[in-house]
Amino acid sequence: MKKYLKFLFLFICNLTFYQLAAVDVTTWKYTFEAGEVRTFSPGKIIATSTSSDRTIADCVAHLGEDKVTFTAMKPGIVSYVVSYQDSKGVAHSINYVIEVIDITNITIPQTLSVKVGETYKFNPIIQDSRMEKYLLDWKSTDNSVATIDNDYTKKVPIPGWSNLYDITYIRGGNIDTHKPGRTLITCSYKNISATCQLTVEPIYVSNILFQDSGIEMTEFQNIQLNPTILPENATNKDIDWKSTNPSVAIVDNKGVVTALNKGKTVITASSKDGSQITSNYLITVNSLEKENVEIELMIDDFAQFSTNIEHGTPFEFSILPPTNEWRINSFTVNGKDATNELVNGKYSIDAAEESMLMLVEFAYEGQLTFFDMTTGISSIIGDSNISISKKEARLYLSNFKVGAEVKIYTMGGHLVGHHISVNNALEIEINPGYYVLSIDGDCVKIKI
Numbered sequence: 001m002k003k004y005l006k007f008l009f010l011f012i013c014n015l016t017f018y019q020l021a022a023v024d025v026t027t028w029k030y031t032f033e034a035g036e037v038r039t040f041s042p043g044k045i046i047a048t049s050t051s052s053d054r055t056i057a058d059c060v061a062h063l064g065e066d067k068v069t070f071t072a073m074k075p076g077i078v079s080y081v082v083s084y085q086d087s088k089g090v091a092h093s094i095n096y097v098i099e100v101i102d103i104t105n106i107t108i109p110q111t112l113s114v115k116v117g118e119t120y121k122f123n124p125i126i127q128d129s130r131m132e133k134y135l136l137d138w139k140s141t142d143n144s145v146a147t148i149d150n151d152y153t154k155k156v157p158i159p160g161w162s163n164l165y166d167i168t169y170i171r172g173g174n175i176d177t178h179k180p181g182r183t184l185i186t187c188s189y190k191n192i193s194a195t196c197q198l199t200v201e202p203i204y205v206s207n208i209l210f211q212d213s214g215i216e217m218t219e220f221q222n223i224q225l226n227p228t229i230l231p232e233n234a235t236n237k238d239i240d241w242k243s244t245n246p247s248v249a250i251v252d253n254k255g256v257v258t259a260l261n262k263g264k265t266v267i268t269a270s271s272k273d274g275s276q277i278t279s280n281y282l283i284t285v286n287s288l289e290k291e292n293v294e295i296e297l298m299i300d301d302f303a304q305f306s307t308n309i310e311h312g313t314p315f316e317f318s319i320l321p322p323t324n325e326w327r328i329n330s331f332t333v334n335g336k337d338a339t340n341e342l343v344n345g346k347y348s349i350d351a352a353e354e355s356m357l358m359l360v361e362f363a364y365e366g367q368l369t370f371f372d373m374t375t376g377i378s379s380i381i382g383d384s385n386i387s388i389s390k391k392e393a394r395l396y397l398s399n400f401k402v403g404a405e406v407k408i409y410t411m412g413g414h415l416v417g418h419h420i421s422v423n424n425a426l427e428i429e430i431n432p433g434y435y436v437l438s439i440d441g442d443c444v445k446i447k448i
Contacts, residue, residue: 025081027095032057032072033135034102039069042094043084052078057098072100106136106194108187113199116180116235122148122173124187124194135189138172142183145200149174180235202235204275214282217249217259220314220351225255225281227269236273243267249283262287316348319360330361398425400439409436 032038045068048061056076061068068082077100083093107125114120124136138148151172173187180202187194207230217223229237241251245265251257257267264284271277319328319342331339331347334357341347347358397406402424408417416435419426437446 025093025095027097029097029099030070031099031101032070034072034074034100036072037069039067040096041066042068042082043086043092045082045084046091047083048080050078050080052080054078056100059096068096070096070098072098075100075102103189103192106187106189106192108185108194108196110195111197111199112185113201114175114177115203116177116200117203117233118177120175120177122175122185122187122196124173126189136172137186137188139186139188140175140183140198141186142181143178145179145181145183146175146177146185146198148172148176148185202273203231203233205234205237205271205273205277206230206275208239208269208271208277208279210269210279210281214284216284216286217257218286219259219261221259223257225251225257225267225269227255227279227281229271234273236271238272240270240272241267242270243283248285257283259283259285261285314348314350316346318344318346328360330359332359333357395428395430396426397421397428397439400424404440405438407438409438 030038044066045061045063047063048059048068050059053076056072056074056078058071058073059068059080059082060071061082066084068080070080078098080096080098081093082096083091085091103126105126108122112120122138135151135153138150140146140148149172175185175198177200180200182200183198185196185198187196209228209230210225215223225241227239229239239255241253241255243249243251243257243265244267245263246260248261248263248265249257249259249267251267255269262285264282267281267283269279269281319331328339328342328345330337331342333347334353338347395408400421402421404421406417406419406421406426406428407415408428408430409415417428417430419428435446
């Protein structure tokens with residue numbers, strides 16, 4: 001009975017395959033990695049068969065279901081014919097050709113040197129020539145030195161099939177370098193790997209160029225040196241500056257040269273990246289004789305003194321009080337007390353600053369009579385027709401010529417009032433106290 005049933009089953013299967021033989025067979029080829037599993041859903045399964053080695057890839061399909069699962073096991077090629085019915089009951093057949101691939105060895109360069117900022121593409125050699133089908137894992141041990149991208153896969157729909165996809169493999173192994181240093185690049189596939197020691201080298205300076213061979217300077221003058229560093233993408237453009245004769249001119253770490261004394265010196269610019277590139281620049285310093293400037297400061301000139309002397313020029317000048325009865329009480333330069341720097345009324349500057357404000361304060365040492373302004377005083381200054389009076393903190397002047405210059409000073413020499421008469425009278429508001437009144441250069445001390 002069992003033998004009869006077996007015979008009947010084989011007869012039915014042969015009849016089925018005989019009937020299916022008349023059906024057109026579509027061939028689809030897929031590449032699998034060893035161990036990979038994929039499932040397809042062509043339709044209602046009615047039969048499966050193979051004429052190849054099932055140890056290469058196994059096929060699991062249950063009659064009446066709509067799924068076919070392939071499991072890749074070892075390198076080789078195997079084909080399975082799967083017959084199915086579509087939604088209308090029409091029979092179709094697909095010949096699944098399964099190619100199983102695998103690798104046993106990966107080879108990449110053991111050492112590699114590239115410049116910082118450059119890129120590099122690894123092309124590993126593997127035992128199986130169909131490398132593009134393998135997903136490789138790339139890693140860098142120091143991503144700050146260099147990074148490397150990985151493989152990845154992309155599903156691509158198979159034309160005419162809504163639920164079937166092919167796999168597109170996108171190759172990795174592209175290096176981007178970031179800074180000088182070393183890192184290990186590893187290429188892995190499953191338990192197989194290869195390692196490369198990658199050295200990222202700096203881009204060294206090749207030349208340091210000045211616009212000209214040298215320049216002439218004067219004592220105490222400053223200039224900024226700005227050489228061109230080649231190549232433009234050099235990793236380290238820092239320069240070491242030196243002067244061969246620092247007594248003539250010095251240079252700071254930013255390339256600013258300061259001329260000191262007459263003579264010549266060579267400024268040397270050297271690369272600091274180890275390339276040992278140097279360039280020389282000749283500095284010729286010419287001396288400047290100090291200008292002798294004699295400035296007569298009258299009492300009304302105490303507030304400030306300015307010169308047109310060029311910035312950096314050394315000069316010397318004298319401060320002369322208006323008369324022997326006056327002395328220099330204080331002298332400041334740009335807010336700094338310089339009274340003790342006066343020698344016999346002379347002040348010397350090695351190099352004029354870009355902006356200078358000099359203040360001179362005089363003190364009177366002569367004998368002036370105090371005049372009480374409560375009743376008024378007349379005929380005390382030069383012209384006997386001038387009249388001076390005071391009322392409620394106001395000073396009244398009259399009977400003097402049109403255009404007369406009237407100045408009022410504190411006893412310390414500070415100018416607190418300056419007027420030019422437009423007629424023969426003036427009315428001046430002033431606080432109570434002691435003052436020096438000057439009318440066209442004639443002075444008198446008054447009490448208000």
